[in-house]
Amino acid sequence: MHPKIRSTSIHRLNRFAFIVIASLFLLCALPHVLQRAPAAHAQSDVIHVDSASGQDTDICGTPDMPCKRIGYALENRAAAGDTLRVAQGVYVENLTVDKPVALEGGYEAGGWSRAIDQYETIIDGSNSRTVMGDWDGVGIHQSIVISDAGEYKMWYRGWDLTSNSFGLATSPDGVTW
Numbered sequence: 001m002h003p004k005i006r007s008t009s010i011h012r013l014n015r016f017a018f019i020v021i022a023s024l025f026l027l028c029a030l031p032h033v034l035q036r037a038p039a040a041h042a043q044s045d046v047i048h049v050d051s052a053s054g055q056d057t058d059i060c061g062t063p064d065m066p067c068k069r070i071g072y073a074l075e076n077r078a079a080a081g082d083t084l085r086v087a088q089g090v091y092v093e094n095l096t097v098d099k100p101v102a103l104e105g106g107y108e109a110g111g112w113s114r115a116i117d118q119y120e121t122i123i124d125g126s127n128s129r130t131v132m133g134d135w136d137g138v139g140i141h142q143s144i145v146i147s148d149a150g151e152y153k154m155w156y157r158g159w160d161l162t163s164n165s166f167g168l169a170t171s172p173d174g175v176t177w
Helices: 002-034 070-077
Strands: 047-051 085-086 089-092 102-108 121-124 139-148 151-159 163-173
Touching: 047 070, 070 085, 102 121
Parallel strands: 047 085, 085 102, 089 121
Antiparallel strands: 139 151, 151 163
């Protein structure tokens, strides 16, 4: 055997072993690093939402700068255990709540005082997606949109597993239906 071949093989083996050991160390350390990473949400555990004056930004959620939409606050600002204080108004949203949070309505946005019967908060889920089993749950097509006295109306054809039907969807802005 030639000494050069043996030395090169051992060198490659040592380099490979070093890479494997370093990779295992990083994989073991990763959970500890992620645990210490700060959560990306508002400083306190109370997130404020106001559809009238809020803005959906990466720093929203304070009383002075509330988020605009509940869904945005849930997805981008809230962490498990947080409370979302929602100002009066109608929120046309479909919410997916995938973490334990408290959702409180009935607030006025100026001073964030709460009076449920005075500051009514409504979550209107009419902005729903089609769901398998609904009359238009398999699909929709052949739509036509008209503007009628400031409201948009869309007639469309929908179908489920067994039949076709026609539907009407309305929108205040032509974007949210």
